[in-house]
Amino acid sequence: MLQAATIKFLKDLKKNNHKEWFDANRKQYDAAKEDFAGLIKKVIEMHGKKDETIASLQPKDCVFRINRDIRFSKDKTPYKTNFGASINRGGKKSVFSGYYFHCEPGGESFVGGGLWMPEPEDLKKVRQEIDYSFAEFKKIITSKKFTGVYKELYKGEDILLSREPKGYEKDNPAIEFIKLKAFIAMQPLTEADLVSKDLLKKIGTAYETLQPLIMFINRALE
Numbered sequence: 001m002l003q004a005a006t007i008k009f010l011k012d013l014k015k016n017n018h019k020e021w022f023d024a025n026r027k028q029y030d031a032a033k034e035d036f037a038g039l040i041k042k043v044i045e046m047h048g049k050k051d052e053t054i055a056s057l058q059p060k061d062c063v064f065r066i067n068r069d070i071r072f073s074k075d076k077t078p079y080k081t082n083f084g085a086s087i088n089r090g091g092k093k094s095v096f097s098g099y100y101f102h103c104e105p106g107g108e109s110f111v112g113g114g115l116w117m118p119e120p121e122d123l124k125k126v127r128q129e130i131d132y133s134f135a136e137f138k139k140i141i142t143s144k145k146f147t148g149v150y151k152e153l154y155k156g157e158d159i160l161l162s163r164e165p166k167g168y169e170k171d172n173p174a175i176e177f178i179k180l181k182a183f184i185a186m187q188p189l190t191e192a193d194l195v196s197k198d199l200l201k202k203i204g205t206a207y208e209t210l211q212p213l214i215m216f217i218n219r220a221l222e
Contacts, residue, residue, distance in 0.1 A: 001196050001199045002036065002199065003035050003195070005031065005035075006032040006035045006036060006083075007191065008030075010083070011105050012028075014081040017081065019078055021033040022078070022079060031039065031210055033063075037072060038061075039101075039199070040062055042200055043085075044058075044059070044087060045202055046200065047204060050208060051207075051214070054098065061091035062085040062086055063084070064092060065085045068080055072206040082103055082108065083102075083104075087099040096217075099112075099214070100184075105194075107190075109191070110186045110187060110189055112186035112206060112210065114154075114214070116182045117181060118182070126221070128218045128220065129217075129220030132134045133177060134174040137177070138174075140212045140216060146185070146209055146213075149205065154185060155180065159180055159182040160180060161180075163179075164178065183213070185210060185213065
């Protein structure tokens with residue numbers, strides 16, 4: 001579970017997203033950051049027993065900085081209003097698919113993972129693997145366990161091509177997934193979930209459910 005003070009810090013930051021307030025509340029930030037990192041450490045220790053590719057990771061390998069990159073953004077607020085961690089084989093900058101945890105008050109929190117917007121060559125590899133092994137892929141994402149946790153693979157307009165990619169036909173049985181530019185699944189978390197003693201267990205179930213998809217995608221990338 002996360003501390004209520006961690007959630008409060010993020011809420012307050014959203015209302016006061018500027019350097020002066022952040023500097024004045026540095027102690028609260030440090031405590032919230034440590035709380036979040038402590039949770040991620042427990043998650044790695046727990047799920048690393050089932051997925052050895054993440055077992056040696058440390059929180060610093062996974063947790064994203066709270067500072068925003070505003071160089072090319074119209075939004076010049078300096079800080080993210082969430083804590084996020086990408087628990088991937090090789091760490092948060094890895095090209096491999098992995099697990100994600102996003103803590104953001106206001107109904108924006110979720111647990112899940114997969115592969116987000118890979119480079120063209122890696123995307124080509126995953127599409128090919130789905131095409132060649134569609135029966136296996138479909139079995140993973142339509143299993144009772146997967147649909148019970150995630151319902152389905154995310155297929156939002158932001159990651160979906162309007163037409164089939166070059167080299168694939170419209171009538172390909174896997175075309176709705178081949179048209180995707182990312183392969184992720186997400187389970188929403190409520191604010192009550194974030195501070196519940198059952199949070200770690202909920203994350204563990206989500207990651208265990210996602211693991212077959214992670215292994216499928218990473219097999220393609222290898």
